[in-house]
Amino acid sequence: MKNKPDILEILGRAQTGEYCTQKEWDTKRIPLTIRSILKEHGLQKTCDLDDPVNTDMELADKFFAAGYQAALELGYLCTDTDRIIRVSQEELDNALKFAPSEITVGEGKDATVIKARTPSDPYPMMAATSLGITVSEDIYPTMAYLIAREPEVDILEAGSLTTIRGQEVLSGTPIETLMGYEHGVMHREARRKAGREGMGAIGCISAVTEFGQFGAYGTPGAFRNTDLALILFPSEMKIDYRTLHKVVHTLNMGGIMKCDSPGMIGGMPGPAEGAAVSSIACALLSYAILQNHVGGGEIYDVRYLSNVNREGLWALSIVYQALSRNTHTLCHGIANQVSGPGTENLLREIAAGVSVLAASGSSLTTGPRSAGGKLTDFVTPLECRFVAEISHAASAMELSKVNEVVKALLPKYEDSIKEPDLGVPFQKAYNMDTLEPTPEWEATYRKVKAECIELGIPLDEH
């Protein structure tokens, strides 16, 4: 074998692999396998809440070995067929060998080059902003344009839409297919208007099913095949035909794709250590099964739907250190904030989460998830700028220094993670005539930025 597994072979395994119900998968296969592997590798209770950024590279490598073993033992469950898609060691090794270590997203002078990194790598982690927080249709073009116009932002994702021309989009219907196309056209127009026609993108965040993606990706005028196709799939290590439809469509378009799914702290794999092993396994398998160009390593804590708490930050650090030190893959990470626009804590949560990702070796981040991504219009271009600034500035930082920064930031926000201040929507955080942040929001940004510089993140003071 000279290359990664053939996609047709993989699709066949979704019909012929070992039969396993979701209940069996969720309550037996995942927890028992992960638990056994953690024990075998001596990784139980290694999460250090006093030092939430791991600095022990031997430990990171042990987690990689555990995740690699979990990938081979588990595979992905296809929930449409209740069949397990497994790959052999040779197939996994080849997929990792032939996975790209560098890709260009976008076109021409505006394009972004994403490279495989290692911890504290001087080549910066690239920043795509924002996450797909729902944005009102009338606000969307302005919001996407304002984010694209932020010079530090490398790649545009921007928000998601739930209506087109005032009509609610019911996913799976032809309206979703139409919405995908119209979303793609608006997205391209935002980049053009910002003077960054060739700027790379991730799309289409509004495409809940494959139909939205069919309308959006590769369609003339919408997302180009030099943009990253966005393919998300459910935890824990489960895929479905929707996922596979999107994969095949991207391959048909000659495109590039980012596929990921989080390991859930408190979920099926158990504690932070289990979620880390699961997340590493899930990321590794994606290169063999989904043939993506950019993979995951995501972490959430199910108790908070966040990962900027101590367990979450520790798991993020160990996962990206493990993946970046032991593969040349392009791993993507998300820091999931819970506080909202206009608040100091949103910016502190960004600083903590994004600096951990950047210094631990992630190649690309997408963010922010302002207000936990729960509320329509609760995201602004200013915190998108801050995500990109931290992403670039913290990349080369020593892990021990990032640990110090995080330990200084955490006490300021961790008690409010469960009951965060959700802040204010875009319309209140920005002057809607000048399209600039309100003086209050600008001052808050300046204050927390100065705080971060004081703590040692080498941000540009301007």
Place this chain on the structure above:
Amino acid sequence: MAAQEILDGLKAAVIEGEEEDAASFAEQAIDAGLKPMDIIKGAINVAMDVVGQDFEDGNAFLPELILAGDAARAALDIIVPTISADDLDGAVQGTVVIGTIFGDAHDIGKNIVSAILAAHGIKVVDLGINVPAKKYIEAALAEDAKIIAISSLITTSLPYHREVINTLTDRGEREKFFVIVGGGPVTPEWTAQIGADGYGRDARDAAVVVQELLQGLAAGEHAPLAEPITVGVLGQG
């Protein structure tokens, strides 16, 4: 075996998620002449409180919560039919049809709510993920459920909440079912906007909403409620 020994065994079986053992201890408890409500309160509720607290504290995880819920349900299937009519008045009973709405493949929140509801003695019919509006209604009719519970994590699946309520209304069946909603992007405002009957911010809140609705049902209330019952709200500055 002494009564306390049986209750301890049932409690341990639920905590460990051992369905067969839980059913066996439930039978022994009934055979030993223990009052059904004493068995529920003295063993099952206590066990689920332990598992729920362990989950909150990070000492137990979702599989344990689900398996404990299954074990509790297995025991309750044996205990509930033996409850006298007088005791039944004091016990919240009912069936909830639950699922993650069409367009959304996230099931963790829905699984937690299912387990917590089961632990409260409520029969839960889990329809899984990507559930179309019609399927909720058909399942609720088939199971004689009084509550339809809709879970969502992604904002773009929210329009289907309204679809469930509109379909119920158009079929002339809105009065038959309380509809409750929850999950990451769902808010009390959204709940009121679509005319749903209840919202819980987390699983425990959802259990409170279900119990209030079932108590209201027993007192003669029916859907739709003029104002939804909302428990737990998101903070906003």
